Amino acid sequence: MVQGHKFQDLEETGAALVAYINSSQPEKLMEVKSDNLAIFDQHVETKKFVTQILKGVAEIEESASQRLLDLEEEKKHREHELESLEEQLRQCTAKSQITDSELQFLQGELERLRNSEHELQTLQNEVDEDTTEVIPSAVYVAQVYYLITRIKWEYDTQPSILKGVHYGADLATPINIDTSLRSRSDVSDQLWDFVSSEW
Template identity: 70%
Template sequence: MSGGDKFQDFEETLEALVAVSSSQADKLEQVKRDLQAFLDQHVEIKKVMMQILKDVAQEEENVGQRLLDMEEEKKLREKELDGLEEQLRRCTAKSQTMDSELQFLQGELQRLRRSEEEINALRNEVDEDTTEVIPSAIYVAKLFHLITKIKWEYDTEPHILKGVHYGPDLATPIHFDTSVVSRSDVSDKLWNFVSTEW
């Protein structure tokens, strides 16, 4: 093979290499573009995923805060409910006490009404008796006073006779204990005050 053939072979080989090389370069350029597109897409997907993760984290934080707020609200409501239940228990107990007091007072009122009716009945009886008995008793007491000149004290103990005899010259006190002195002695002493002169 001559030098020209070699050169031609070399030239052909070089052309073949350039052809292969330019074809590979195109392929490499395409691979590079595909790789860059893939990397760009990967970066975009990563950004989207990061945003999604941030949104999820924010939503979880919001949900967690809402749960905490709801738990706090629940505790407040339970506390209010406990307070209302305690207030209801106190009101119920007070109501029962007031019902008992009301029943007692109604019983007392009925008892007082019955007593008032009894008192009115007794008053009516006394009024009837006094219209008949007292005038005659007053007449007898005045007659007794005119005859004996004795004025009795009525606010003494039952067994004590106490009064004053108003004689013509002086007033004489009278004091007898009927638990010690016999009735006949008391009667005799009282008759001694009565004047026999008319």
């Protein structure tokens, strides 16, 4: 039923088309055909132009996508470099702090050594002054004692030992007295015995 209805519509359309063609003038048909061909040619040109535009847009989109991917990759690379530089900066900062601490410690040590050197120099100067003043007088006193007693003492003995040599007129007599075993008066008497009473 439905197919019959469609066929009938087709027949009516065909009949109307035949009637139109029969009623139309050939010149008009040629003009319509020419216009139709021009429209078709224009449609083909437009299609080619639109195809080129779409192809260009696709190429631009592909290029832009590739550029975007390249920029993303470059961004990741820069972020990695930035992280690496930040880590190096942290390490350098830590080393700098350690170096600053070591430098402060070494400066303190240097200052302490300078103070010690200054103190040693002061002591050296005092010793030099004392030596300049005391030693000549001590040497003088020792020479006077030797001229009177004719005893030359050894000074590298233990504190309680008196050791030396008495140079008499005829012979030299060694002296070796342990003062811890004898009284001071006995030691004094023994030493005075070496001294000649003849002037």
